[in-house]
Amino acid sequence: MESTHVCTVVGARPQFIKSAPVSRALESAGIRETVVHTGQHFDRELSQIFFDELGLREPRVDLSVGSGTHAWQTASIMMRLEDYLQGAPPCDLVLVYGDTNSTVAAALVAAKLHIPVVHVEAGLRSFNRDMPEEINRIVTDHLSRWLFCPTETAVQNLAQEGITRGAYLCGDVMLEAMRMFTEKARADLPLELFTSCRPGEYALATVHRPANTDNHARLAGIFEGLGALDCPVLMPLHPRTRDRMGGISPPANVMVLPPMSYLAMLTLTQHAKRIFTDSGGLQKEAFWLGVPCVTLRPETEWPETLSNGWNRCINPTPAAIASAAAEPYGPQLPFGEAPAGTASSEIARILSEALA
Numbered sequence: 017m018e019s020t021h022v023c024t025v026v027g028a029r030p031q032f033i034k035s036a037p038v039s040r041a042l043e044s045a046g047i048r049e050t051v052v053h054t055g056q057h058f059d060r061e062l063s064q065i066f067f068d069e070l071g072l073r074e075p076r077v078d079l080s081v082g083s084g085t086h087a088w089q090t091a092s093i094m095m096r097l098e099d100y101l102q103g104a105p106p107c108d109l110v111l112v113y114g115d116t117n118s119t120v121a122a123a124l125v126a127a128k129l130h131i132p133v134v135h136v137e138a139g140l141r142s143f144n145r146d147m148p149e150e151i152n153r154i155v156t157d158h159l160s161r162w163l164f165c166p167t168e169t170a171v172q173n174l175a176q177e178g179i180t181r182g183a184y185l186c187g188d189v190m191l192e193a194m195r196m197f198t199e200k201a202r203a204d205l206p207l208e209l210f211t212s213c214r215p216g217e218y219a220l221a222t223v224h225r226p227a228n229t230d231n232h233a234r235l236a237g238i239f240e241g242l243g244a245l246d247c248p249v250l251m252p253l254h255p256r257t258r259d260r261m262g263g264i265s266p267p268a269n270v271m272v273l274p275p276m277s278y279l280a281m282l283t284l285t286q287h288a289k290r291i292f293t294d295s296g297g298l299q300k301e302a303f304w305l306g307v308p309c310v311t312l313r314p315e316t317e318w319p320e321t322l323s324n325g326w327n328r329c330i331n332p333t334p335a336a337i338a339s340a341a342a343e344p345y346g347p348q349l350p351f352g353e354a355p356a357g358t359a360s361s362e363i364a365r366i367l368s369e370a371l372a
C-alpha cells in the first residue's frame with residue numbers, strides 16, 4: 017500500500033524550528049514528507065542556518081518568492097505553489113505552521129486544489145486584526161481539515177468560531193523543539209561565544225513586528241526605553257528593523273547583533289535576566305526557560321504566559337518599558353505540555369489513523 021504523502025510548506029524562521037520535531041515524528045510514523053520552501057525568508061541567517069543546525073530535511077523545491085507587499089508576497093507564493101503542486105507527485109495533505117504569509121498562501125492553494133490542509137499551531141488569537149498574522153491565523157484555521165492546537169485556550173478560540181471538527185489539543189511543538197535542542201545549545205554554544213556579559217546580568221531584546229518597526233517614533237521610543245535600563249541589552253536585529261532604523265542610533269548599553277541561529281538564541285535566552293520582545297515564539301521560550309518577559313505589544317496570543325507576571329504586555333513607550341522592567345513575578349503555571357506522548361507524535365498518530 018502507498019504510504020501517506022504530506023507536502024509541508026515552510027517559509028519563515030519559526031516554521032523551520034517547528035518542523036524539526038514534526039518531520040521526525042512523521043518519518044517515524046512511516047508518513048512520506050516533501051518540504052517546500054516558499055523563500056519568504058531568504059537570507060542565510062534567517063533560513064539556511066536553521067536547516068543546517070537543526071538537521072532538517074532539505075526542501076524539494078524553493079519557490080524563491082522573496083519580499084514584497086503582503087498581497088504581492090501572498091499571491092506570488094500562491095501562483096508558484098499551485099504550479100508546483102499541479103506538476104509534482106500527488107500529495108494527500110498540505111501541512112502548514114503558524115501565521116505567516118507563507119502559511120495562509122499555502123492553505124488557500126491547497127484548499128482550492130481540494131487537498132486537505134493540516135494546520136499546526138492552530139487556534140491562536142491576539143484579537144487584534146491590525147496584525148497581519150491575526151488575519152493569516154483566522155483564514156488558515158477556517159480552511160483547515162486538521163487543526164493541531166498547542167493549548168486549551170486555542171481549542172476554545174476555535175470553538176467560539178464554530179470550528180470543532182478536526183481540532184485537537186496536542187501540546188506545543190515549540191516547547192518540544194526547545195527541549196530537543198536546549199542541551200545541544202548549552203554544550204555547543206556557551207554564552208562566552210557571543211558576549212562578555214555574565215549569566216543573569218543582561219537583557220535580551222528583539223523587535224520585528226510592523227506595528228513597532230514601521231512607526232519611527234515608536235521604534236525610537238523602544239530604543240530609548242532599552243537605553244534607560246541599568247544593564248547591557250543584547251539585541252539581535254531582524255533585517256526589517258535594520259532597514260527601518262534610519263536616524264536612530266542604538267544607546268551605549270544596547271549591543272546590536274546580527275540575527276541569531278536557533279541554538280544561539282536558546283543560549284542567549286536561557287542566561288538573560290529579562291526578555292523584551294514582540295516575537296510570539298520568544299515570549300514562550302522565555303517562559304519555559306524561566307526568564308521573565310516584557311512583550312512590546314499591547315496584547316499576546318499566548319495569554320498563559322501572563323500568569324503571575326511572567327510576561328507583561330505593554331504599549332512600548334520608554335516609561336512603560338522602565339516600569340515593566342521593575343515588576344515582580346510569582347510562581348509559574350506551566351502550559352503547552354502535550355496531554356499524551358509528545359505534540360509531534362500525537363500529530364503523526366492522528367494523521368496516520370485518519371488516513372489509514
Ligand code: UD1
Nearest residue numbers: 028029030056057058059062083115116117148149255256
Ligand atoms: C514574518 C512573519 C511573522 C514571523 C516572522 C519571523 C508574516 C506576515 N510575518 O515576518 O509572523 O514572526 O516572519 O521572522 O508572514 N527580509 C530580509 N531577509 C530575509 C527575509 C526578510 O531582508 O531573509 C526583510 C524583507 O525584505 C522585509 C522584512 O525583512 O523588508 C520583513 O520580511 P517579511 O517576510 O515581510 O516578514 P517578517 O517581518 O520576517
